[in-house]
Amino acid sequence: MLQKVPEPSRITFFVEADFVRRDQLAFKTGDGVESGQKIQPVLGNLAYAEASLGGTVTSVFSHTGNFGKKYTGITITVDKGKTAAGSRFQEAGRDITIETAGNFLRCIPGGLPDGLFAFADKIHTIVIQGADEDVLGVTRAYTVKHEMAALKQGIDVLRKISGARQIVLTIPGAMASEGGTAGVEIKTLKPEYPAANPRLVARDCLGITVPAGSACEEAGICFISAEAVASLGKARDTGMVPSRKMITVIKKSGEKVMASAVIGTPVGDVLTACSEKVNENDRIVFGGPMTGSAVFSESHPVEADTDIVIVQDAGQIPGVADRSCINCGDCVRICPARVPVNMLIRYLGAGDYATAADQYDLLSCIECGLCAFACPANIPVFQYIKLGKYEFARHNAAEAEHA
Amino acid sequence: MHSERKLVVSHAPFWHDGGSIAARHYNILLAALIPVIAGIVTYGVPALGVVALAVSTAIGWEFLMNKITRRPVTVGDGNAALTGLLLAMLLPATMPWWVVVTGTFLAVVICKQIFGGLGANPFNPVLMGTAMLMTGWPMLMDFNHMLADYVTGFNMVDPLWSAKYFGPETVASFTAGDLLLGKQAGGIGTAFGLGIIIGGFYLMIRGFIRWEIVLSFLVGVAVTALAFNMKNPDAYAGPVFHLLAGYTLAGAVFFATEDSSSPVNLTPMLIYGVGGGVMTVLIRNIGVYVDGVVFAILVMNLINPLIDKIRPKAMGKVA
Ligand code: SF4
Ligand code: SF4
Numbered sequence: 086m087l088q089k090v091p092e093p094s095r096i097t098f099f100v101e102a103d104f105v106r107r108d109q110l111a112f113k114t115g116d117g118v119e120s121g122q123k124i125q126p127v128l129g130n131l132a133y134a135e136a137s138l139g140g141t142v143t144s145v146f147s148h149t150g151n152f153g154k155k156y157t158g159i160t161i162t163v164d165k166g167k168t169a170a171g172s173r174f175q176e177a178g179r180d181i182t183i184e185t186a187g188n189f190l191r192c193i194p195g196g197l198p199d200g201l202f203a204f205a206d207k208i209h210t211i212v213i214q215g216a217d218e219d220v221l222g223v224t225r226a227y228t229v230k231h232e233m234a235a236l237k238q239g240i241d242v243l244r245k246i247s248g249a250r251q252i253v254l255t256i257p258g259a260m261a262s263e264g265g266t267a268g269v270e271i272k273t274l275k276p277e278y279p280a281a282n283p284r285l286v287a288r289d290c291l292g293i294t295v296p297a298g299s300a301c302e303e304a305g306i307c308f309i310s311a312e313a314v315a316s317l318g319k320a321r322d323t324g325m326v327p328s329r330k331m332i333t334v335i336k337k338s339g340e341k342v343m344a345s346a347v348i349g350t351p352v353g354d355v356l357t358a359c360s361e362k363v364n365e366n367d368r369i370v371f372g373g374p375m376t377g378s379a380v381f382s383e384s385h386p387v388e389a390d391t392d393i394v395i396v397q398d399a400g401q402i403p404g405v406a407d408r409s410c411i412n413c414g415d416c417v418r419i420c421p422a423r424v425p426v427n428m429l430i431r432y433l434g435a436g437d438y439a440t441a442a443d444q445y446d447l448l449s450c451i452e453c454g455l456c457a458f459a460c461p462a463n464i465p466v467f468q469y470i471k472l473g474k475y476e477f478a479r480h481n482a483a484e485a486e487h488a
Numbered sequence: 489m490h491s492e493r494k495l496v497v498s499h500a501p502f503w504h505d506g507g508s509i510a511a512r513h514y515n516i517l518l519a520a521l522i523p524v525i526a527g528i529v530t531y532g533v534p535a536l537g538v539v540a541l542a543v544s545t546a547i548g549w550e551f552l553m554n555k556i557t558r559r560p561v562t563v564g565d566g567n568a569a570l571t572g573l574l575l576a577m578l579l580p581a582t583m584p585w586w587v588v589v590t591g592t593f594l595a596v597v598i599c600k601q602i603f604g605g606l607g608a609n610p611f612n613p614v615l616m617g618t619a620m621l622m623t624g625w626p627m628l629m630d631f632n633h634m635l636a637d638y639v640t641g642f643n644m645v646d647p648l649w650s651a652k653y654f655g656p657e658t659v660a661s662f663t664a665g666d667l668l669l670g671k672q673a674g675g676i677g678t679a680f681g682l683g684i685i686i687g688g689f690y691l692m693i694r695g696f697i698r699w700e701i702v703l704s705f706l707v708g709v710a711v712t713a714l715a716f717n718m719k720n721p722d723a724y725a726g727p728v729f730h731l732l733a734g735y736t737l738a739g740a741v742f743f744a745t746e747d748s749s750s751p752v753n754l755t756p757m758l759i760y761g762v763g764g765g766v767m768t769v770l771i772r773n774i775g776v777y778v779d780g781v782v783f784a785i786l787v788m789n790l791i792n793p794l795i796d797k798i799r800p801k802a803m804g805k806v807a
Pocket of ligand 1: 179419420421423424426449451452453454456457467470
C-alpha cells in the first residue's frame with residue numbers, strides 16, 4: 086500500500102554548509118522562494134538544496150548533526166501560489182550532462198552521491214542498488230518493482246553522463262525476475278544483513294576489495310540508489326526535478342507502510358499520515374535499525390536519502406551500559422570486515438585513535454553495526470567507531486593543514 | 489507546528505540481540521551447578537558448606553571492592569557468584585572455612601578487582617586463586633589427604649596421584665564409566681564428568697563459551713596422553729583416563745574458556761587450547777604436580793595476548 090503524504094505547510098532543508106556570520110547568508114527571513122529554485126544558502130559555498138515547494142523563508146538557522154557536522158537549515162512556509170515557476174534546470178535543456186546533473190540534480194529523491202562528481206573521471210562501474218542497505222527497508226526494492234520504466238530511462242542518462250564501462254543492478258535474491266527487465270547486468274544479493282553494504286557488494290559481486298579508508302569511488306565504483314536513478318529518468322522525461330521521496334515507514338507495531346512525501350516534509354506529518362502516534366520518550370530513527378540515526382524532534386524533515394523511518398515505543402528501546410569489554414569476542418566473530426573489535430574498543434575508549442587506525446583496523450570497518458548489536462556488555466561500540474573515524478580524519482586534516 | 493515532545497536520542501544500532509553479561513554468567517552458573525550438585529550428593533553437608541561459603545564470600549568481596557573503589561556495584565552481573573562457585577568446584581569437600589574465604593579473596597580481590605574488574609584480568613581469577621592455595625597449603629589441596637575419612641563405595645584415592653606414582657595399572661579399577669559418573673576422589677564439582685559434558689554442550693550450543701577452545705584443549709590432552717602411553721604404557725595412563733580424571737573436563741569447559749584471559753580469534757583459540765592440553769599432560773606425567781590443569785591454563789593465559797595477535801587480515805587493509 087502506498088500512503089501519499091499531503092503537501093506540508095512548512096518544509097525544511099539542511100544544506101551541508103556552515104556559516105559564521107549572518108551576512109554570509111544568501112537568504113533571510115521573508116524572502117520568497119519558488120518551487121524548483123536552487124537554494125544555496127551560504128555565499129561562496131556550492132552546497133545546495135532544491136526547493137520542493139514554493140513559499141516564504143521563515144527561518145535560516147545553524148544546525149549541528151552527528152559528530153559536530155555543520156549544516157545551514159532553512160525553513161519555508163509553503164505558499165501554494167508560488168509553486169508554478171520553472172526551474173533553471175528546465176532551461177538547461179533535456180539533454181542532461183554531468184554538469185547539469187551536478188548543478189541541479191544532486192538532491193533528487195534518493196540523492197546522487199558526491200563521489201559521482203568528485204571522481205567522475207575515475208568511475209568505471211556504477212552499481213545501482215535495488216536492495217536497501219539496512220534491515221527492514223524496502224524503498225529501493227519498491228522502485229525496482231514499480232518504477233521500471235523510469236529506472237530504465239535513468240540508466241540511459243547514467244550511461245550518457247558517466248564514463249562507466251559497467252552498470253550493474255543489485256537486487257534482493259527473491260526479486261530475480263523483477264530485475265531482469267532492466268537491461269543491465271543483475272547481481273542478486275544474499276538475503277542476510279549486511280549483504281547490500283557497498284564494500285561487501287564490491288567484494289562479493291565485483292571482485293574488487295576497496296582499500297580501507299578510501300571511498301568506493303576512488304576505487305572506481307560508484308553506488309547509486311535505484312530510487313535516485315529512477316528520479317534521474319523522471320527528471321529527463323518531465324524536465325522537472327522530482328520532489329517526492331519514497332519512505333519505508335515502520336510503525337511501533339512492526340507494520341510497514343510505504344509512504345511518499347515531498348522532500349522537506351516534517352517527519353511528524355509523515356507519521357500522522359500513516360496514523361502513527363508518537364509519545365513522549367519514544368524514538369524516531371531515520372535509516373534502518375542497524376545504522377540509522379535518531380532525530381531530536383518531529384520537525385526533522387524528510388531528506389533526499391531518507392529511505393526508512395522507524396518509530397520505536399519508549400518500552401522497546403534497549404539500553405546501553407557504561408561497562409568495559411569482557412573480551413567475549415562475540416563482536417569479532419560477527420564482524421564481516423574482520424575487525425578486531427575487542428582490541429579496537431580499548432584504544433577507542435582511551436581516545437588513542439592513531440593506534441586504533443594503525444594497528445587495530447579502525448578504517449576497515451564497513452559500518453554495519455553488528456558488533457554493537459551483539460555485544461553482551463551493551464557497549465556502544467558502533468558509536469565509538471564512528472567517533473573514532475571522525476576524530477582520526479579531523480586530526481589528519483589538521484596535520485595536513487599545518488604541514 | 490508539531491508539539492515538542494521529548495524523543496529519546498541515541499546511537500545506532502537501535503536493536504540488540506538481547507544478550508547480556510548477566511545472562512552469560514547465570515547460564516554458566518547453571519551449567520556448573522550440574523556437577524556441583526552431584527558433588528554435594530556424594531560428599532554431603534561439608535560440600536554444601538564449602539559451596540555456600542565460597543559463593544557468598546565471593547559476592548561479599550566484590551561488593552566490598554565496589555564500595556571501596558567507589559565504582560558501580562557489579563554483583564548483579566553474576567560474575568562474583570560464578571567465581572565463588574567455580575572455586576568451590578575445585579576444592580575438596582572438607583576444606584576448612586578460612587581457606588575458602590582466603591580463596592575467594594584471592595580470586596575476586598587480588599586476581600580480578602585489582603586489575604580493574606571483569607574483563608581486565610589477564611589470568612583466570614579462580615585458577616590464580618587456586619594456584620595460590622596449591623602452593624601455599626599443598627596438603628589442603630591433596631584429595632587423598634582431605635577425603636580420607638569418606639566411605640563412598642568407591643576407591644577413595646585420587647586416581648591421578650595413583651597413576652602418577654604407582655603406574656596406570658593401579659587405577660585399572662576406575663573404568664571410564666566410573667570416572668564419568670563421578671566415582672573418583674576429587675574436587676566438589678570436577679568429578680562428575682558426565683555432568684560437566686552436559687553443561688559444556690549446553691554452553692557451547694548457546695555460544696556462552698567458545699567450543700574451539702574446549703575441543704582443542706581436550707584434543708591436546710588426548711593426543712599428548714596417547715603419545716606418552718604408546719611410548720611406555722606401563723608408566724603412563726592412556727588418553728581416556730587423562731580426559732576423564734582430575735580437573736580435565738572442568739578445565740576445558742569452565743576455566744580455559746574464561747573470556748578475559750583467553751583468545752577470541754580462531755587460530756589463537758586452537759593454539760591456546762591445544763597448548764593448554766599438552767601442558768596439562770606434561771605436568772601430570774613429568775612435572776611435580778599431580779594435576780596439571782591449573783598451571784597449564786595459567787601459562788596459556790600468560791601468552792594469550794601474544795598469540796591472539798595472530799588474526800586474519802581485516803577487509804581492505806593495505807599492507
Ligand atoms: S560496525 Fe562493527 S561489525 Fe560492522 S564492520 Fe564495523 S567493526 Fe565490524
Ligand atoms: S562483544 Fe562487547 S564485550 Fe564482547 S568482546 Fe566485543 S566489545 Fe567486548
